[in-house]
Amino acid sequence: xxxxxxxxxxxxxxxxxxxxxxxxxxxxxxxxxxxxxxxxxxxxxxxxxxxxxxxxxxxxxxxxxxxxxxxxxxxxxxxxxxxxxxxxxxxxxxxxxxxxxxxxxxxxxxxxxxxxxxxxxxxxxxxxxxxxxxxxxxxxxxxxxxxxxxxxxxxxxxxxxxxxxxxxxxxxxxxxxxxxxxxxxxxxxxxxxxxxxxxxxxxxxxxxxxxxxxxxxxxxxxxxxxxxxxxxxxxxxxxxxxxxxxxxxxxxxxxxxxxxxxxxxxxxxxxxxxxxxxxxxxxxxxxx
Amino acid sequence: xxxxxxxxxxxxxxxxxxxxxxxxxxxxxxxxxxxxxxxxxxxxxxxxxxxxxxxxxxxxxxxxxxxxxxxxxxxxxxxxxxxxxxxxxxxxxxxxxxxxxxxxxxxxxxxxxxxxxxxxxxxxxxxxxxxxxxxxxxxxxxxxxxxxxxxxxxxxxxxxxxxxxxxxxxxxxxxxxxxxxxxxxxxxxxxxxxxxxxxxxxxxxxxxxxxxxxxxxxxxxxxxxxxxxxxxxxxxxxxxxxxxxxxxxxxxxxxxxxxxxxxxxxxxxxxxxxxxxxxxxxxxxxxx
Numbered sequence: 001x002x003x004x005x006x007x008x009x010x011x012x013x014x015x016x017x018x019x020x021x022x023x024x025x026x027x028x029x030x031x032x033x034x035x036x037x038x039x040x041x042x043x044x045x046x047x048x049x050x051x052x053x054x055x056x057x058x059x060x061x062x063x064x065x066x067x068x069x070x071x072x073x074x075x076x077x078x079x080x081x082x083x084x085x086x087x088x089x090x091x092x093x094x095x096x097x098x099x100x101x102x103x104x105x106x107x108x109x110x111x112x113x114x115x116x117x118x119x120x121x122x123x124x125x126x127x128x129x130x131x132x133x134x135x136x137x138x139x140x141x142x143x144x145x146x147x148x149x150x151x152x153x154x155x156x157x158x159x160x161x162x163x164x165x166x167x168x169x170x171x172x173x174x175x176x177x178x179x180x181x182x183x184x185x186x187x188x189x190x191x192x193x194x195x196x197x198x199x200x201x202x203x204x205x206x207x208x209x210x211x212x213x214x215x216x217x218x219x220x221x222x223x224x225x226x227x228x229x230x231x232x233x234x235x236x237x238x239x240x241x242x243x244x245x246x247x248x249x250x251x252x253x254x255x256x257x258x259x260x261x262x263x264x265x266x267x268x269x270x271x272x273x274x275x276x277x278x279x280x281x282x283x284x285x286x287x288x
Numbered sequence: 289x290x291x292x293x294x295x296x297x298x299x300x301x302x303x304x305x306x307x308x309x310x311x312x313x314x315x316x317x318x319x320x321x322x323x324x325x326x327x328x329x330x331x332x333x334x335x336x337x338x339x340x341x342x343x344x345x346x347x348x349x350x351x352x353x354x355x356x357x358x359x360x361x362x363x364x365x366x367x368x369x370x371x372x373x374x375x376x377x378x379x380x381x382x383x384x385x386x387x388x389x390x391x392x393x394x395x396x397x398x399x400x401x402x403x404x405x406x407x408x409x410x411x412x413x414x415x416x417x418x419x420x421x422x423x424x425x426x427x428x429x430x431x432x433x434x435x436x437x438x439x440x441x442x443x444x445x446x447x448x449x450x451x452x453x454x455x456x457x458x459x460x461x462x463x464x465x466x467x468x469x470x471x472x473x474x475x476x477x478x479x480x481x482x483x484x485x486x487x488x489x490x491x492x493x494x495x496x497x498x499x500x501x502x503x504x505x506x507x508x509x510x511x512x513x514x515x516x517x518x519x520x521x522x523x524x525x526x527x528x529x530x531x532x533x534x535x536x537x538x539x540x541x542x543x544x545x546x547x548x549x550x551x552x553x554x555x556x557x558x559x560x561x562x563x564x565x566x567x568x569x570x571x572x573x574x575x576x
Contacts, residue, residue: 197561
């Protein structure tokens, strides 16, 4: 990795940014990691935990001489941050982000980043609902998928270097277009979040005494950070609405089978869901 | 418990029936537990694990001289089983069941059981999606809620004895009408199951490579037994449809907030769900 990058600047040293710093520093001692934070306390904490070599509150100073700049702030701030630092980015550097949605962010950054700076969008799928430097771990990306989202404007050499970087951090790199990424994550992550919130909202006060492990697991994601999830759902609006439409149609099919008492059809729908799920997580036994 | 019942007959020695046998036998050595099974192998296994003192394939023989008869077969078989054994039930005995839905079962059994036999519907909320005697445990009901569903026809003395019995097995006894039980469980258990199946059905083939722990947890219940869940959903049809209507309205409210980009409203809906969930499970941290 020392060959890949010599100076990595991570803007936003929370769970993902901090874990990237820990992962880089544990693997390659000659690579210098610079952290940029919004508050002095978070920079101090990142220094204490060993996630960064040096830290600053001044983004322009942090990105100076960096050959890789990682935008690891909250999803809703990434595009604005890119605009703010655009004119200070060193010529030839690679810029990436770790935002949970991609189409809006990639379009915004491609529009504002200057020529000679190479942007590649990214999204490591690892712990997006925990937050903060204290949850950061050097092995957070080990075996996890990191999606990179090149476009026709993406420099192939920058793309290869960034893929090698994530591979060195332990991730399995997968390439999708920004639109494909957003449609996929809408179905695998954003829709389940909305459904979990709606399940909780469907409860009536006396129900809570009868809540078993099934409801607990089904709604766990609804305890995620509210602002983060507003960012995600609103920056991926069209794909989320598409996924909700598909889900509504599936619910309607199940409802019809229950309403008409069509046991054969109901069994067929439940069996298909069960088979598909068991394929995904073969060793995950259901609880009540 | 020896004072409560002298001879308990459990018809259906799977997870729940077997665990009841283990719990009774570990607490009260003078109470005799008789198991009735559909296959000799399941009776042999129940004898081996110590869940029953004696076993038979003949329900009429098993219930002879019992002062408590527990119908612990699959939900869809309970009403028919009650009809079959009605004429063989000893005068004065108490009959209960452990079915996951109550209105249909209670109405059916109250209609067929003879005078002088005291029926009280029951539902221990414990592990309904695992199955089989091999998952049975003496402490399965420890600290779990057991709902009893008396009606105006229920004998108060039988109700008290059954409540004492479940309390002795470690359960917290809660009383609901059959209709209240079904409406509550529709929202806390049956609706989440339907939603989990619909979430899985909403996935497209390439999505599965991007499935994180959020989707895994949200859909865990969809790996439950298909026939059991057909029984549950179809014997609780009206309450399930009501719960689905409420859920659809909640989804629609979330959709509107996403569609119109109303961040304030979206944050308010997500925050309400988060607060309510955190109240239920304060120590359960979300994962990605």
